[in-house]
Amino acid sequence: MLAAGTAIAAALLCAAGERTTRWGEVRSVVRCETSRAVIDFDPVGLDAAERETFVRLADQGIADLERLLSPSPAGSPGTGRPVRYVVSARVGMSRTYGRTVLLPLRRVRDREAPYLHETVHALVPSPHASTWLTEGIACYLESWLAENVGGYDAHVFTRAGDRGVHRAARSYLATDLGRAVLPWVGVPGQPPRLDEERARVARPFYVLSHSFTKHLVEKLGLPAVVGLVRERDPEGGLLRLSGRTALDWRAEWLVWSTLGP
Numbered sequence: 001m002l003a004a005g006t007a008i009a010a011a012l013l014c015a016a017g018e019r020t021t022r023w024g025e026v027r028s029v030v031r032c033e034t035s036r037a038v039i040d041f042d043p044v045g046l047d048a049a050e051r052e053t054f055v056r057l058a059d060q061g062i063a064d065l066e067r068l069l070s071p072s073p074a075g076s077p078g079t080g081r082p083v084r085y086v087v088s089a090r091v092g093m094s095r096t097y098g099r100t101v102l103l104p105l106r107r108v109r110d111r112e113a114p115y116l117h118e119t120v121h122a123l124v125p126s127p128h129a130s131t132w133l134t135e136g137i138a139c140y141l142e143s144w145l146a147e148n149v150g151g152y153d154a155h156v157f158t159r160a161g162d163r164g165v166h167r168a169a170r171s172y173l174a175t176d177l178g179r180a181v182l183p184w185v186g187v188p189g190q191p192p193r194l195d196e197e198r199a200r201v202a203r204p205f206y207v208l209s210h211s212f213t214k215h216l217v218e219k220l221g222l223p224a225v226v227g228l229v230r231e232r233d234p235e236g237g238l239l240r241l242s243g244r245t246a247l248d249w250r251a252e253w254l255v256w257s258t259l260g261p
Contacts (some may be wrong), residue, residue: 002080003134004080008095012032012033012034012052012055012056012059013032013033014030014031014032014033014048014051014052014055015030015031016028016029016030016043017029017030017033017040018192019040019086019166022069024130028041028043029041029042030042030043030051031109032051032052032055032240033082034055034059034082035059035082036058036059036062036063036082037058037059037082037083037084037085038082038083038084038085039051039054039055039058039061039084039085039086039087040084040085040086040087040088041087041088041105042087042088042089042090042105045089045105045106045109046087046105046108046109046139047150050108050109053152054087054108054113055134057115057151057152058085058115058119058135060150061115061116061119061145061150061151062083062123062153064145064150065116065119065120065123065141065145065151066080066123068141068145068222069123069124069226077086079122079155081099082097082099083100083101083119083122083123084099084100084101085100085101085102085103085115086100086103087103087104087105087108087113088102088103088104088105089104089106091103091104092104093107094107094113094114094117095118095123096121096244098122099122099123100122101115101118101119101121101122102118103115103118103246106121107154112154112155112156113151113154114142114154114156115151115154116141116145116146116151116152116153116154117138117139117141117142117154117156120137120138120141121134121138121141124130124137124226124229124230125230125231126229126232127231127232128186128188128232128234129188129189130187130235131184131188131189131190131194131205131209132185132190132205132208132209132212132213133185133209133213133225133229133234135205135206135209135210136206136209136210136213136214136228137213137225137226137229139157139165139206139207139209139210139213140162140165140210140213140214140217142154143161143162143165143210144162146161147161147162147163151242156206157202157203157206157207158203158206158207158210160207162210162214165207165214166210166211166214166215166257168207168211169207169208169210169212169257170257171209172204172207172208173209173254173257175204177200177201177203177204178204178208179191180186180201180204181201181204181205181208182208184205185205185208185212185250186212186235186246186247186249186250187235187246187247188235190205191205206217211253211257212250212253213225213247213254215249215252215256215257216228216238216249219249220241220242224241227241228241229256234246
């Protein structure tokens, strides 16, 4: 239960509270709530202004993403369950489990947290093993939203942003690191040691996946690609949608990325 709190602005309430971890531990938190987000912060590490800033970023990010993902009136912001965020020094790497997003406190404090990327995971279930698409759409929407609507891009794997991701992908494709992960772009599964080798494996894989997903969005439109993310067999869905296999699309993207701007 929350203790009595103080409203620091309309529709935003922060109060002392508790959360129970997956392992049954009870920890003290400062909980802030809006209609779209519930954020549990460590009691120390951020001041009230820093907490409020992040709550407003998260709340607005959810609203902006919901408008992109479900532009119909039925999908208007605020109609779904709130997204829950845990901002803690105990979190080593950003993760999303269902509609719960875990973020390192230091990254939130320094405005380097991939909160938009992780919010995409929370809002768009991916019932498949095609990591290239799951991560590609999250990277694409994080960067595109930050550049065109609001919020910030955490730039975890590249400073290129969405506007420059094709050039970044082209650079990686000219390296052994990029060529090593390329076979996993456009097919189910993920490169070995994706979580352990963040610089040598995850970085090129995420950049290539972002670029390939952006290429599909440019050719097929965002609603179609988001629909593929929600399928159990996105590669099969891509074939049914376009009449072309994911590997056909990848071959086109590779030629385009070599010759493109």
